[in-house]
Amino acid sequence: MKKMLASLTVSLSLVVTVASAQQAANLDQLLTQLEQGKIAQSAQNQAREAEFKAKVNQQQRMLNDINQQRDSALVLSAQLEQQFETNEVSLANKSDALDKRLGELKELFGVLQQVSGDTRSKFQTSVISAEIANRGEFLDQFAQSMGSSAKLASIEEIERLWFELQREMTESGKIKQFNRDVVLANGESKQAVVTRVGGFNLISNGKYLEYIDETGTVAELIRQPSSRYLNTADALIDNIAQGSSEPTAFALDPTGGSILSLLVQAPDSRERIDQGGPIGYIILGIGLIGLLIALERLINLVIVGRKVNRQLKTDVASSDNPLGRVMQVKDKHPNLDTESLELKLSESILRELPKLSSKLTLIKIISVVAPLIGLLGTVTGMINTFQAITLFGTGDPKLMAGGISQALVTTVLGLVVAIPMVFIFAYLNGRSKGIINILQQESTGIIAERSERVEQGQGA
Template structure:
């Protein structure tokens, strides 16, 4: 059974249908069989001429396609030849490059190690310049070092004599400037965020100060800013002294680490912040201490005045009623005929009457000296409980959490001791003054009784 292509069958069927339709149209126009036969014959002749024309066009195009194919094949042969030539040249260049690199390594010798050290020095110097406060006065130095380190990282470029000299110059300038105290104008960001153009003093490569405050150099933004928290007043006093100095030597608190110690120093809480860490318990302790201090001050003034009057009465034989000794001596004058025993009882009564005035409020000072550390201990225990509760919730992963809580807890104990220790000294001193006055009264009372006893004998 012969094989027919489906596309060919479709074309033949379409042609037959076309001929049939054409024949039908002509048959409809023909009036006789002879006329129809003539028409069919003429149609075959016309179709034969059309087919011959198509064959001629196909043959002409076939020759054109063969010429194009030949041209493409020639171009392909040329490209293959060029590819082979380029590949051979590439391999030859690889060999030449390897030979040249080997020759370069042999010629460089120890210079290669020198350039390696130079690259390392450039990288280290760049890091140092980024953190140096001298860059606040001389900006842009690290850009050259960065370019030098990156360019030397490639084997295609080596450092020139000019590059080496410039690196030496930057190192020498850093050393020279680190020994100077320089003044220059610079934009400074204040603690409140305001940017002002002011005079800045650079102390070597250690610190920057302006208007009595310490500054910091921020390499990321290339700006100079005032520290949000300043160190204690004794350090700020040295900064003010340096600013007001006129070519004379002054003491100055500098940071040899270039800012690390200063940043830790300003984080330490001041006295006010430590008191605030004590919380409510701390304020209660301070309030009790203030009350005790006022009582002690009042007692000190009172006993001082009473002591002066008693001493003045000791030098005067005439008894007065404005001091305890005078009032005791008046008992003798008020009882001139009393016997010795009665007079002794009267004098003892008078001395007992004076004792509460002399020792008044001293017991309160003693109580404060005892209660203050107990309240501080209460605050410490409460703070430790809060610390352990925080550890239970957040764990022990952050030592600062525990250290901060314990530090706050111990502040109340410190405050309690700060109040209690002076109160003990004040109580001892005031109690001693009071006892001395009472001892004088007892001595004088004994003298009066002895004098009356001698008269009676």
């Protein structure tokens, strides 16, 4: 370190010498300048040394003051530590004394805290809060104060909690009407008369409402339940308007809206059919075609059956019904032998068979094909389900709901179409065979009559 200072001093001397040499005209002037600089530097160093000595006493006084402050702080720290220990002992003793004095009240306060929390949760979903607002603020403050050990519940707070519970029970047994803003299904807010049915439901203008605690608003359900529930709401409002005391049937939700929200989320018939996808619509189309064919066959067979029954009551053959056309064969061939007439009648009956059993085979085919197409939709839906499982796993059932819905709905639609088609085919086939049996019976009667006549002629 000393070597570095010496080198620095030499360097500064060289710099000063070089600078002086540049200004001095000869060596004498340079010597004079160096002597003057040495004298000035010595005077400056002496001044600095005198200033430092003058401040030594001041620095010593500051050091003494700091030491005194440190000693005072240490004494105060010891005193505070002793006081802290004393306070801890005193606090523990007072806490024990407080617990002994509280006794069973401590359990009571715990129960009150739990009841206030449960009641606050109840008020969040209660439709009574739509009429009586801001009931939860007191319960929040009460629960917070009960949670703090520094404050115990007062008699007024306990009575207020009891009052809120009693008011909830009392209002649950009343049907009241009040005015307030209602958010309609289209998003508009409108002042309306709201009817509260106990603590179960809110209705207005024959529609069900819901209470939203987060925003404190009453909104109309975007999707209303079926008409049979809405009719009961209209009947209740009419009875209230008329002041009638007669009992009124009303569809209420004992859960305060939970069951109603699930009910309106359940898909209706149209939505269930939509879940079947294209295959479901194909099944319904085939079923509609089969129904139209069956209707046409039923009308035709009923008309033909009536004409055949009329023909049975007369001996005059008519060409507007199968039995009349069969009977005309006998009239056209009066002298034909029995065997030939039998062949002619069989030919005539065979000619009528396609008309009577027309399209019945198609109905039978539809009854067989419909469940097969439904099975095809089931397989397609399960393929979609397994693909969703492969891509996303089984964590979210909603991803698989589409495939499962298609798998189940198409099977149901196939059976819905097939089962009626089986009964329709059986009924129409029975009517057709009934008419054919009449034709065969009458044909057999004609042959028997002709054979008897021939035998009587031969015997004569």
